[in-house]
Amino acid sequence: MKLSLLSNKAQSARAENPLGRLTVLLNDDLLAVNALILQRMQSDVKMIPELAGHLIAAGGKRIRPLLTLASAALFGYAGTRQHKLAACVEFIHAATLLHDDVVDASDQRRGKASANALFGNEAAVLVGDFLFSRSFQLMIEDGSLDVLRILSNASAVIAEGEVMQLSTANDTATTEEQYKRVIRSKTAELFAAACEVGAVVAGRSAAECQAMRDYGMNLGIAFQISDDVLDYVATGKRLGKSLGDDFKEGKMTLPVIRAIAKATPAEKKFWNRCLSDLDQSDKDFKEAVALLHKHDVLKDSLDEARRYAGQGIRALSVVPDSPLRQSLEELMVFAVERDY
Ligand code: IPE
Ligand code: IPE
Ligand code: MG
Ligand code: MG
Numbered sequence: 449m450k451l452s453l454l455s456n457k458a459q460s461a462r463a464e465n466p467l468g469r470l471t472v473l474l475n476d477d478l479l480a481v482n483a484l485i486l487q488r489m490q491s492d493v494k495m496i497p498e499l500a501g502h503l504i505a506a507g508g509k510r511i512r513p514l515l516t517l518a519s520a521a522l523f524g525y526a527g528t529r530q531h532k533l534a535a536c537v538e539f540i541h542a543a544t545l546l547h548d549d550v551v552d553a554s555d556q557r558r559g560k561a562s563a564n565a566l567f568g569n570e571a572a573v574l575v576g577d578f579l580f581s582r583s584f585q586l587m588i589e590d591g592s593l594d595v596l597r598i599l600s601n602a603s604a605v606i607a608e609g610e611v612m613q614l615s616t617a618n619d620t621a622t623t624e625e626q627y628k629r630v631i632r633s634k635t636a637e638l639f640a641a642a643c644e645v646g647a648v649v650a651g652r653s654a655a656e657c658q659a660m661r662d663y664g665m666n667l668g669i670a671f672q673i674s675d676d677v678l679d680y681v682a683t684g685k686r687l688g689k690s691l692g693d694d695f696k697e698g699k700m701t702l703p704v705i706r707a708i709a710k711a712t713p714a715e716k717k718f719w720n721r722c723l724s725d726l727d728q729s730d731k732d733f734k735e736a737v738a739l740l741h742k743h744d745v746l747k748d749s750l751d752e753a754r755r756y757a758g759q760g761i762r763a764l765s766v767v768p769d770s771p772l773r774q775s776l777e778e779l780m781v782f783a784v785e786r787d788y
Pocket of ligand 3: 548549552554
């Protein structure tokens with residue numbers, strides 16, 4: 449695969465982690481996808497490219513479109529359908545981020561002010577709707593009913609996940625099972641769909657399409673558990689999001705669910721006050737982090753993420769071995785151990 453469009457320096461900087469290596473391997477494809485994203489976010493209504501451009505130009509890891517590209521390339525697919533579909537997947541993701549930051553009242557995204565903070569909730573929601581609709585136009589242009597089924601299903605399931613999360617927020621009796629249902633829906637489903645459509649455009653067997661789906665599903669679960677750990681303990685600017693948003697909103701994430709299961713009566717009162725009543729002062733977040741450390745639940749949560757990562761790697765065993773497959777295996781490690 450040609451690497452000519454990246455300088456040596458940029459290549460070695462990117463080669464420092466599995467996501468970077470995958471980006472280098474798929475560099476030409478990704479450039480085509482980024483060009484399509486820029487082209488398709490355009491509109492005569494000026495605020496649309498302004499707001500969408502603010503989010504999209506801020507970068508992001510592009511992990512989901514990379515999954516579609518990797519999955520198609522893994523099976524030796526030589527056409528270009530995966531470019532539109534990868535752009536479509538990133539549009540679905542971008543739309544959910546715009547909506548998610550409104551719902552979570554988050555003021556930072558991708559190292560910049562979030563779109564809602566900068567343009568207001570109304571504009572962020574409506575441009576999110578625009579990007580969702582664009583993603584459907586891209587699916588229709590592709591013309592495959594299978595692809596349309598997979599990605600439209602993912603869109604509906606993501607929305608279900610975000611709504612389910614509304615009903616578990618502030619409920620300290622939330623179970624791990626409920627949490628898993630939420631993260632499968634709001635996050636892992638799109639990872640699964642992104643992988644599956646790559647195999648579908650490559651015309652692979654049902655078993656191989658399912659294997660890619662399983663890989664993506666497990667990757668997405670591991671990725672979200674890691675995200676939920678990072679929301680408490682990320683260090684450095686690289687995360688690009690504010691620390692403590694989940695705590696501030698009373699989100700019931702895995703570390704918290706496990707800490708509550710091990711809590712003393714006084715600690716239970718603390719969690720109820722902070723997460724259910726949202727009665728918090730500045731020092732409470734520090735106290736929460738201390739309790740997560742005390743009960744070792746951050747490490748427990750990452751161990752749980754590692755179990756999913758292992759399952760995802762096993763799912764790949766039915767696809768042909770190649771440098772790309774190895775890269776996807778390594779990406780599992782990145783999903784868990786990442787700091788951004
Ligand atoms: C953020 O996803 C939303 C989650 C599912 C945690 P990413 O961490 O992939 O966001 P970007 O695209 O890199 O900004
Ligand atoms: C992300 O969940 C899920 C979707 C965007 C659908 P989070 O709320 O944990 O993601 P961040 O932390 O805001 O990126
Ligand atoms: Mg959020
Ligand atoms: Mg989060």
